[in-house]
Amino acid sequence: MIPAAFDYTRPSTVDDAVRALAGAGEDAKVLAGGQSLIPVLRMRLAAPTVLVDIGAVAELRGVRDDGDALVVGATTRHADLLRDPLVAAHAPLLAQATAQVGDRQVRHLGTIGGSLSHADPAGDLPGVTVALEATFEVAGPGGRRTVPAAEFFVDFLTTALAPDEVLVSVRVPKRPGWTTHYEKFVRVAQAWAIVGVAAAVRRENGTIAEARLALTNMGTTPLRAAGVEEALTGAPATVDAVASAAGRAGEGADPPTDVFASAGYRRHLATVLTKRAVLAAGGIV
Structure with a gap:
């Protein structure tokens, strides 16, 4: 049309x-x-x-180091994120998920801000920003304000952006000592996620000292897997401990039933993929 x-x-x-x-x-x-x-x-x-x-607004492009965080301009293209050495060094989870966004053509045209502002619950990047506890800088007629990722996604295809506001940048905290992984299940290559899991883990003396996890397509917005995080904190870095914690992945979720999967199947996938993501992120065998 x-x-x-x-x-x-x-x-x-x-x-x-x-x-x-x-x-x-x-x-x-x-x-x-x-x-x-x-x-x-x-x-x-x-x-x-x-x-x-907004493609001609120079302020909205690129990645810069801002001390304890990276600041990513809203019109930075996916392909540029994948090549950026700062992202590779300080926010690898962002690159791991971006590598699974669409196909090469989409990644060379699509932008991080566009993906986040579209707020599709099956999109890969919203959940990553929630897991990384990113914050968003937003500009409007009244000036600029900061919105935590957990508050930016309001409902299906709905964000905290007002009609007269623009997403300027995404601030991603650096997490030295943390390791990450993004796990995604799709029907076919390059498709939207049936379920996805963004995982960040910090190990210490044979245990999982801290964990941050967010789920993709398990509700109308990205979902922080708080139950899994709680179960993992202080747990031994073993396959059995991770499997037990992953059993809590569906807590608080309201997954959709559609032509691609039932809610029950998505709950099953969330458990399986959470286990895989944490094991991979923590290097646990």
């Missing part, structure tokens, strides 16, 4: 982008890489009157 007619503007600064959104009201949409928005426009599931293309 052909999208409905719309006006187009391409601001060069964050402030200009905010003004364009504020002037257009709720009928505007932000365009970054377009990998989430363009299909929606073509199917006429959305019909904005104005597209605000």
